[in-house]
Amino acid sequence: MTARAPASATLGDRPSPRLRPGKLATPGDWLIQAEKLYAKHRVALGQVATNAHDEALYLLLRTLGLPLDSKPAVLRRKLTAEEQARVAEVFRRRTAGHVPAAYLTREAFLGEHRFHVDERVIIPRSYFLELLPEQIPQWLPANKPVRRAVDVCTGSGCLAILLAHQFPEAKVDASELSPDALAVARFNVATHRLAKRVKLFHSDVFDAVPAVKYDLILSNPPYVPTRELRDLPAEFKQEPAMALDGGRDGLDIIRKLLCQARDRLQPHGLVVLEVGGLRAAMDRAFPGLDLHWLHTEDGEDCVCLVQAARLINWRG
Ligand SMILES: C[S@@+](CC[C@H](N)C(=O)[O-])C[C@H]1O[C@@H](n2cnc3c(N)ncnc32)[C@H](O)[C@@H]1O
Known part of the structure; x- marks a missing residue:
């Protein structure tokens, strides 16, 4: 999990006052x-x-x-x-x-968007904030506005909400396996007044999501290899383990998602996955997919994209 920009506290100057011993007056x-x-x-x-x-x-x-x-x-x-x-x-x-x-x-920001968070959900810090406005639309046909999009593993609902803001004509679905996280997502969707356009499903990946063909499937799934969880700093261990644990090699949820996504995409559709620094493991595990790695502020091993044509012919 990488660092994202903080909420917009803009007091740039370091304070001038010298600390007097035992006195924390200002x-x-x-x-x-x-x-x-x-x-x-x-x-x-x-x-x-x-x-x-x-x-x-x-x-x-x-x-x-x-x-x-x-x-x-x-x-x-x-x-x-x-x-x-x-x-x-x-x-x-x-x-x-x-x-x-x-x-x-009890709050977190993605750009200007504020979300309620608490111990039921991972704290939002996704690369999709920088990728959704420009890079991802370049891979979508200009003559076909995004009408159906889905955020798989939605947690607080933050990415489903970003999707709805980015694509105002789209209906957005979102899946989440944790009932606790889903309750937070429901609250955030309502606070952003998006309940009519963003539908939440209690679902293991796509299992309980109605059979819809999407223009865009996006996910920031759990992807930390299980054995690495115990080495995380105390702060990250306070986030729900279920939000981080991606199984033995970190790819359990991703494998399931890619298999199910084959039947869920429009012919021009895209899957975009945030996978931390797992580029080598992903390229090894899915050689037939010819994954395209997007440029992020932290390099080109964090977010990958696959087009429907590739996925449909994939024998994974
Ligand atoms: C890395 S968090 C991402 C949350 C949110 N999308 C974000 O970017 O802040 C992954 C989320 O996936 C959920 N999850 C774990 N296993 C799942 C599964 N099999 N199906 C759906 N959601 C799952 C976790 O509960 C967690 O909320």
Whole structure:
């Protein structure tokens, strides 16, 4: 699982105030202190932000109920005793307790889109945010708008919701095996006012999804090889194991998805899969598919695409 951009906390400047020993009177003092605590407790990043400063700033602003685009001056205001206690508790849980920031704030962002998250779902951090607007549409016929799309393994529903925003004429289906995650997805779909266009199915991959031919099948499935789960940092171990565990070689769900997708695609359709750094394993496991690897900010081994014609003739 790779790091995604943090929510848009835009206070760029590092705080000027020097920390007085034993005195954490302002948000700026706390920002300095938090970065020390992140280092001391070897906090794992990558779920909400890629660096301690950005994440601590985000947590500070949220904990104090301040807008994420606050002016730097807010770092200098005096905190009340109650605010200091609240901030101290949040950073204690985040650093000594290793609780992921998004589970503390109960929210996560993909770009401008905000989602409810809690311990029932993995924290959204998908490459599809950067790929959906430009790269993926280049592989779809210009004269055929996407009318049916599906997000397999939807978790919080975040990618199904992105699909619906990206393709306003599309009906979007989404499958998810965890009833807990499905409840979160239902909440997010309703909050985004998409209940009419996004349908959620309690399903093992496509098993319980009505037989529809899709223009676009997209998935960020579990793909961590089982033996690697125990080596994950504490923060990632707090995410549902079911969201990460891809079986012995990480490809269990992907194999099933690709087999089932053969009957689920329009002739011009596409399957796009986010598979972390599993490019070598995927190319080895599915040589006949001639997978195309899309360019992401982290390189070309994270997201692959296969066209319907390839998949339909595949004897996997
Ligand atoms: C890596 S998470 C991705 C969630 C979401 N799409 C995202 O990008 O944040 C994978 C999701 O697949 C679900 N899942 C695991 N096995 C599944 C299966 N056999 N069929 C459908 N969903 C499954 C997990 O519960 C988890 O919510």
